[in-house]
Amino acid sequence: MKGIFTALIGAFDEQGQINEKGLREIVRYNIDHSKVDGLYVNGSTGENFLLSTPQKKKVFEIVKDEAGQEVKLIAQVGSLNLEESIELAKFTTELGYDALSAVTPFYYKFDFEEIKDYYNAILEEVDNQMIVYSIPALTGVNMNLEQFRELFENEKITGVKFTAPDFFLLERLRHAFPEKLIYSGFDEMLLPASVLGIDGAIGSTFNLNGVKAREIFESAQKGDLEKARKLQKETNDMISDVLSNGLYQTIKEVLKVRGVDAGVCRKPMKSATESQIKFAAEIQKKYFE
Numbered sequence: 001m002k003g004i005f006t007a008l009i010g011a012f013d014e015q016g017q018i019n020e021k022g023l024r025e026i027v028r029y030n031i032d033h034s035k036v037d038g039l040y041v042n043g044s045t046g047e048n049f050l051l052s053t054p055q056k057k058k059v060f061e062i063v064k065d066e067a068g069q070e071v072k073l074i075a076q077v078g079s080l081n082l083e084e085s086i087e088l089a090k091f092t093t094e095l096g097y098d099a100l101s102a103v104t105p106f107y108y109k110f111d112f113e114e115i116k117d118y119y120n121a122i123l124e125e126v127d128n129q130m131i132v133y134s135i136p137a138l139t140g141v142n143m144n145l146e147q148f149r150e151l152f153e154n155e156k157i158t159g160v161k162f163t164a165p166d167f168f169l170l171e172r173l174r175h176a177f178p179e180k181l182i183y184s185g186f187d188e189m190l191l192p193a194s195v196l197g198i199d200g201a202i203g204s205t206f207n208l209n210g211v212k213a214r215e216i217f218e219s220a221q222k223g224d225l226e227k228a229r230k231l232q233k234e235t236n237d238m239i240s241d242v243l244s245n246g247l248y249q250t251i252k253e254v255l256k257v258r259g260v261d262a263g264v265c266r267k268p269m270k271s272a273t274e275s276q277i278k279f280a281a282e283i284q285k286k287y288f289e
Protein backbone atom coordinates (compact mmCIF):
# COMPACT_ATOMS: atom_id res chain seq x y z
CA MET A 1 0.00 0.00 0.00
CA LYS A 2 3.00 2.34 -0.26
CA GLY A 3 3.99 4.67 -3.09
CA ILE A 4 2.37 7.02 -5.57
CA PHE A 5 -1.42 6.96 -5.78
CA THR A 6 -3.33 9.07 -8.29
CA ALA A 7 -6.43 10.80 -6.97
CA LEU A 8 -8.39 9.75 -10.03
CA ILE A 9 -9.99 12.52 -12.06
CA GLY A 10 -13.62 11.92 -13.06
CA ALA A 11 -14.96 11.73 -16.61
CA PHE A 12 -18.44 13.07 -17.29
CA ASP A 13 -20.36 14.04 -20.40
CA GLU A 14 -22.18 17.35 -20.98
CA GLN A 15 -25.29 15.88 -19.31
CA GLY A 16 -23.29 15.01 -16.19
CA GLN A 17 -23.42 11.28 -16.88
CA ILE A 18 -20.38 9.07 -16.35
CA ASN A 19 -18.30 8.76 -19.50
CA GLU A 20 -17.37 5.11 -19.07
CA LYS A 21 -15.00 4.94 -22.02
CA GLY A 22 -13.19 8.06 -20.83
CA LEU A 23 -12.95 6.79 -17.25
CA ARG A 24 -11.43 3.55 -18.49
CA GLU A 25 -8.91 5.54 -20.55
CA ILE A 26 -7.93 7.58 -17.49
CA VAL A 27 -7.37 4.40 -15.49
CA ARG A 28 -5.28 2.88 -18.28
CA TYR A 29 -3.26 6.06 -18.71
CA ASN A 30 -2.35 6.14 -15.03
CA ILE A 31 -1.41 2.47 -14.99
CA ASP A 32 0.27 2.09 -18.38
CA HIS A 33 1.90 5.48 -18.89
CA SER A 34 2.40 6.92 -15.41
CA LYS A 35 2.95 3.53 -13.76
CA VAL A 36 1.52 4.66 -10.47
CA ASP A 37 1.25 2.25 -7.55
CA GLY A 38 -2.41 2.81 -6.95
CA LEU A 39 -5.58 4.80 -7.54
CA TYR A 40 -7.62 6.77 -5.03
CA VAL A 41 -11.16 6.53 -6.33
CA ASN A 42 -14.07 8.95 -5.74
CA GLY A 43 -12.06 11.51 -3.84
CA SER A 44 -12.32 15.26 -4.25
CA THR A 45 -10.68 14.98 -7.68
CA GLY A 46 -13.30 12.46 -8.77
CA GLU A 47 -15.99 15.07 -7.98
CA ASN A 48 -17.35 12.53 -5.52
CA PHE A 49 -19.45 14.98 -3.55
CA LEU A 50 -21.41 15.87 -6.69
CA LEU A 51 -22.46 12.27 -7.39
CA SER A 52 -25.49 10.17 -6.46
CA THR A 53 -25.00 6.83 -4.70
CA PRO A 54 -25.64 4.81 -7.91
CA GLN A 55 -23.12 6.99 -9.78
CA LYS A 56 -20.48 6.47 -7.07
CA LYS A 57 -21.06 2.72 -7.29
CA LYS A 58 -20.77 2.79 -11.06
CA VAL A 59 -17.40 4.59 -10.84
CA PHE A 60 -16.14 2.06 -8.28
CA GLU A 61 -17.24 -0.81 -10.55
CA ILE A 62 -15.72 0.57 -13.74
CA VAL A 63 -12.39 1.37 -12.11
CA LYS A 64 -12.11 -2.05 -10.48
CA ASP A 65 -13.11 -3.77 -13.70
CA GLU A 66 -10.46 -1.86 -15.67
CA ALA A 67 -7.65 -2.00 -13.11
CA GLY A 68 -8.23 -5.53 -11.84
CA GLN A 69 -5.26 -6.49 -9.66
CA GLU A 70 -2.75 -4.33 -11.57
CA VAL A 71 -2.52 -1.59 -8.93
CA LYS A 72 -3.78 -1.02 -5.39
CA LEU A 73 -7.19 0.62 -5.13
CA ILE A 74 -8.45 2.85 -2.34
CA ALA A 75 -12.19 3.61 -2.24
CA GLN A 76 -13.15 6.98 -0.78
CA VAL A 77 -16.56 6.28 0.80
CA GLY A 78 -16.91 9.24 3.15
CA SER A 79 -20.25 11.00 3.19
CA LEU A 80 -22.39 13.12 5.48
CA ASN A 81 -24.91 10.32 5.16
CA LEU A 82 -23.38 7.62 7.34
CA GLU A 83 -25.67 4.96 5.91
CA GLU A 84 -24.38 5.79 2.45
CA SER A 85 -20.78 5.49 3.70
CA ILE A 86 -21.50 2.07 5.16
CA GLU A 87 -23.28 0.94 1.98
CA LEU A 88 -20.32 2.06 -0.16
CA ALA A 89 -17.81 0.53 2.25
CA LYS A 90 -19.56 -2.83 1.96
CA PHE A 91 -19.93 -2.49 -1.80
CA THR A 92 -16.27 -1.67 -2.46
CA THR A 93 -14.99 -4.27 -0.01
CA GLU A 94 -16.99 -6.90 -1.89
CA LEU A 95 -15.61 -5.57 -5.18
CA GLY A 96 -12.10 -6.19 -3.83
CA TYR A 97 -10.84 -2.70 -3.06
CA ASP A 98 -7.63 -2.93 -1.04
CA ALA A 99 -8.55 -0.16 1.39
CA LEU A 100 -11.27 2.30 2.25
CA SER A 101 -10.86 5.96 2.94
CA ALA A 102 -13.38 8.41 4.34
CA VAL A 103 -13.20 12.16 4.54
CA THR A 104 -13.80 13.54 8.02
CA PRO A 105 -17.49 14.52 8.25
CA PHE A 106 -17.87 18.19 7.41
CA TYR A 107 -20.33 21.13 7.13
CA TYR A 108 -21.91 20.67 10.58
CA LYS A 109 -19.40 21.29 13.32
CA PHE A 110 -19.09 17.70 14.47
CA ASP A 111 -17.16 17.22 17.70
CA PHE A 112 -14.36 14.69 17.91
CA GLU A 113 -16.52 12.00 19.56
CA GLU A 114 -18.89 12.22 16.63
CA ILE A 115 -16.03 11.95 14.15
CA LYS A 116 -14.61 8.92 15.95
CA ASP A 117 -18.04 7.26 16.06
CA TYR A 118 -18.40 7.81 12.32
CA TYR A 119 -15.20 5.88 11.53
CA ASN A 120 -15.94 3.15 14.04
CA ALA A 121 -19.49 2.75 12.72
CA ILE A 122 -18.24 2.25 9.16
CA LEU A 123 -15.56 -0.20 10.24
CA GLU A 124 -17.88 -2.29 12.41
CA GLU A 125 -19.68 -3.27 9.24
CA VAL A 126 -16.77 -4.27 7.00
CA ASP A 127 -13.64 -6.34 7.00
CA ASN A 128 -11.32 -3.81 5.42
CA GLN A 129 -8.74 -1.21 6.39
CA MET A 130 -9.42 2.54 6.54
CA ILE A 131 -7.26 5.52 5.60
CA VAL A 132 -8.59 8.66 7.29
CA TYR A 133 -8.94 11.49 4.77
CA SER A 134 -7.90 14.68 6.54
CA ILE A 135 -8.22 17.88 4.51
CA PRO A 136 -8.81 20.72 7.00
CA ALA A 137 -8.85 23.49 4.38
CA LEU A 138 -11.99 22.02 2.81
CA THR A 139 -13.67 20.39 5.83
CA GLY A 140 -12.74 22.76 8.65
CA VAL A 141 -11.81 19.67 10.70
CA ASN A 142 -8.37 20.08 12.26
CA MET A 143 -7.41 17.07 14.36
CA ASN A 144 -4.45 17.11 16.75
CA LEU A 145 -1.97 14.39 17.60
CA GLU A 146 -3.99 13.05 20.53
CA GLN A 147 -7.12 12.82 18.40
CA PHE A 148 -5.24 10.88 15.72
CA ARG A 149 -3.99 8.62 18.52
CA GLU A 150 -7.58 7.91 19.56
CA LEU A 151 -8.64 7.18 15.99
CA PHE A 152 -5.65 4.89 15.46
CA GLU A 153 -6.68 2.83 18.51
CA ASN A 154 -9.06 1.15 16.08
CA GLU A 155 -6.65 -1.30 14.43
CA LYS A 156 -8.61 -1.20 11.20
CA ILE A 157 -7.61 2.45 10.82
CA THR A 158 -4.26 1.88 9.20
CA GLY A 159 -3.34 5.35 8.02
CA VAL A 160 -4.11 8.90 7.06
CA LYS A 161 -4.17 10.90 3.87
CA PHE A 162 -2.65 14.06 5.27
CA THR A 163 -3.67 17.01 3.10
CA ALA A 164 -2.41 19.94 5.15
CA PRO A 165 0.63 22.21 5.18
CA ASP A 166 1.31 21.42 8.88
CA PHE A 167 4.75 19.84 8.86
CA PHE A 168 5.04 19.99 12.66
CA LEU A 169 2.00 17.73 13.01
CA LEU A 170 3.18 15.54 10.14
CA GLU A 171 6.52 14.96 11.86
CA ARG A 172 4.79 14.25 15.19
CA LEU A 173 2.49 11.73 13.50
CA ARG A 174 5.39 10.00 11.75
CA HIS A 175 7.33 9.76 14.97
CA ALA A 176 4.38 8.58 17.07
CA PHE A 177 2.95 6.04 14.60
CA PRO A 178 5.76 4.40 12.64
CA GLU A 179 3.48 1.47 11.77
CA LYS A 180 0.65 3.56 10.28
CA LEU A 181 0.52 4.55 6.60
CA ILE A 182 0.93 8.28 6.04
CA TYR A 183 0.17 9.66 2.60
CA SER A 184 0.92 13.25 1.68
CA GLY A 185 -2.02 15.00 0.00
CA PHE A 186 -0.56 18.23 -1.34
CA ASP A 187 1.45 17.53 -4.50
CA GLU A 188 3.29 20.84 -4.25
CA MET A 189 4.62 19.72 -0.84
CA LEU A 190 5.65 16.21 -1.80
CA LEU A 191 9.37 16.80 -1.23
CA PRO A 192 9.20 18.14 2.36
CA ALA A 193 6.65 15.47 3.24
CA SER A 194 8.90 12.77 1.73
CA VAL A 195 11.85 14.00 3.77
CA LEU A 196 9.73 13.51 6.90
CA GLY A 197 9.25 9.85 6.02
CA ILE A 198 5.79 9.50 4.51
CA ASP A 199 4.84 6.14 3.03
CA GLY A 200 3.37 7.58 -0.11
CA ALA A 201 1.35 10.33 -1.68
CA ILE A 202 -2.14 10.74 -3.13
CA GLY A 203 -2.55 13.58 -5.59
CA SER A 204 -4.71 15.05 -8.30
CA THR A 205 -1.85 16.32 -10.45
CA PHE A 206 -0.42 12.79 -10.63
CA ASN A 207 -3.05 12.26 -13.35
CA LEU A 208 -0.64 14.36 -15.44
CA ASN A 209 2.63 14.11 -13.60
CA GLY A 210 2.78 10.68 -11.97
CA VAL A 211 6.18 9.86 -13.41
CA LYS A 212 7.89 12.93 -11.96
CA ALA A 213 6.03 12.60 -8.65
CA ARG A 214 7.61 9.18 -8.22
CA GLU A 215 11.04 10.62 -9.03
CA ILE A 216 10.61 13.30 -6.34
CA PHE A 217 9.47 10.74 -3.78
CA GLU A 218 12.23 8.26 -4.58
CA SER A 219 15.01 10.88 -4.85
CA ALA A 220 14.07 12.22 -1.42
CA GLN A 221 14.02 8.71 0.02
CA LYS A 222 17.50 8.06 -1.38
CA GLY A 223 18.74 11.37 0.06
CA ASP A 224 19.35 12.96 -3.35
CA LEU A 225 17.89 16.27 -2.24
CA GLU A 226 19.45 18.33 -5.00
CA LYS A 227 17.65 16.28 -7.64
CA ALA A 228 14.43 16.20 -5.62
CA ARG A 229 14.45 19.99 -5.19
CA LYS A 230 14.98 20.54 -8.90
CA LEU A 231 12.09 18.21 -9.74
CA GLN A 232 9.81 19.75 -7.12
CA LYS A 233 10.59 23.22 -8.48
CA GLU A 234 9.70 22.13 -12.03
CA THR A 235 6.57 20.45 -10.69
CA ASN A 236 5.52 23.52 -8.73
CA ASP A 237 5.91 25.73 -11.80
CA MET A 238 3.48 23.40 -13.53
CA ILE A 239 1.10 23.19 -10.53
CA SER A 240 1.03 27.01 -10.23
CA ASP A 241 -0.09 27.26 -13.85
CA VAL A 242 -2.64 24.46 -13.43
CA LEU A 243 -4.12 26.06 -10.31
CA SER A 244 -4.28 29.48 -11.96
CA ASN A 245 -6.24 27.96 -14.86
CA GLY A 246 -8.73 25.90 -12.79
CA LEU A 247 -7.48 22.64 -11.28
CA TYR A 248 -9.90 19.97 -12.44
CA GLN A 249 -10.78 21.65 -15.74
CA THR A 250 -7.09 21.90 -16.62
CA ILE A 251 -6.26 18.31 -15.67
CA LYS A 252 -9.08 17.13 -17.96
CA GLU A 253 -8.09 19.38 -20.83
CA VAL A 254 -4.41 18.41 -20.66
CA LEU A 255 -5.41 14.73 -20.64
CA LYS A 256 -7.53 15.36 -23.75
CA VAL A 257 -4.50 16.84 -25.52
CA ARG A 258 -2.80 13.51 -24.76
CA GLY A 259 -5.67 11.58 -26.30
CA VAL A 260 -7.37 10.62 -23.03
CA ASP A 261 -11.08 11.50 -23.10
CA ALA A 262 -11.47 12.98 -19.61
CA GLY A 263 -14.79 14.65 -20.45
CA VAL A 264 -15.97 17.74 -18.59
CA CYS A 265 -16.70 18.68 -14.98
CA ARG A 266 -20.10 18.01 -13.43
CA LYS A 267 -22.32 20.93 -12.56
CA PRO A 268 -22.30 23.07 -10.50
CA MET A 269 -18.64 23.04 -11.52
CA LYS A 270 -18.07 24.88 -14.75
CA SER A 271 -16.71 23.23 -17.87
CA ALA A 272 -13.50 24.68 -19.26
CA THR A 273 -13.85 27.85 -21.31
CA GLU A 274 -12.08 28.39 -24.64
CA SER A 275 -9.30 30.33 -22.91
CA GLN A 276 -8.83 27.61 -20.27
CA ILE A 277 -8.65 24.98 -23.02
CA LYS A 278 -6.06 27.07 -24.85
CA PHE A 279 -3.92 27.56 -21.74
CA ALA A 280 -4.18 23.84 -20.93
CA ALA A 281 -2.66 23.09 -24.35
CA GLU A 282 0.15 25.53 -23.55
CA ILE A 283 0.74 23.80 -20.19
CA GLN A 284 1.05 20.47 -21.97
CA LYS A 285 3.61 21.95 -24.39
CA LYS A 286 5.56 23.90 -21.80
CA TYR A 287 5.96 21.17 -19.17
CA PHE A 288 5.43 17.84 -20.83
CA GLU A 289 6.86 17.95 -24.39
Ligand code: SI3
Pocket: 007, 008, 040, 042, 043, 044, 045, 046, 163, 185, 186, 187, 188, 202, 203, 204, 205, 239, 243, 247
Ligand atom coordinates in the same frame (compact mmCIF):
# COMPACT_ATOMS: atom_id res chain seq x y z
O1 SI3 B 1 -9.35 13.31 -2.75
C1 SI3 B 1 -8.61 13.68 -3.66
O2 SI3 B 1 -8.98 13.72 -4.81
C2 SI3 B 1 -7.26 14.13 -3.34
O3 SI3 B 1 -6.38 13.37 -3.10
C3 SI3 B 1 -7.08 15.51 -3.34
C4 SI3 B 1 -5.64 15.97 -3.27
O4 SI3 B 1 -5.24 16.11 -1.94
C5 SI3 B 1 -5.60 17.26 -4.00
N1 SI3 B 1 -6.44 18.22 -3.30
C6 SI3 B 1 -7.52 18.74 -3.87
C7 SI3 B 1 -8.36 19.62 -3.02
O5 SI3 B 1 -7.83 18.54 -5.02
C8 SI3 B 1 -4.21 17.72 -4.24
O6 SI3 B 1 -3.63 16.79 -5.09
C9 SI3 B 1 -4.22 19.11 -4.88
O7 SI3 B 1 -5.11 19.14 -5.95
C10 SI3 B 1 -2.84 19.49 -5.41
O8 SI3 B 1 -1.91 19.38 -4.38
C11 SI3 B 1 -2.86 20.91 -5.97
O9 SI3 B 1 -3.05 21.84 -4.95
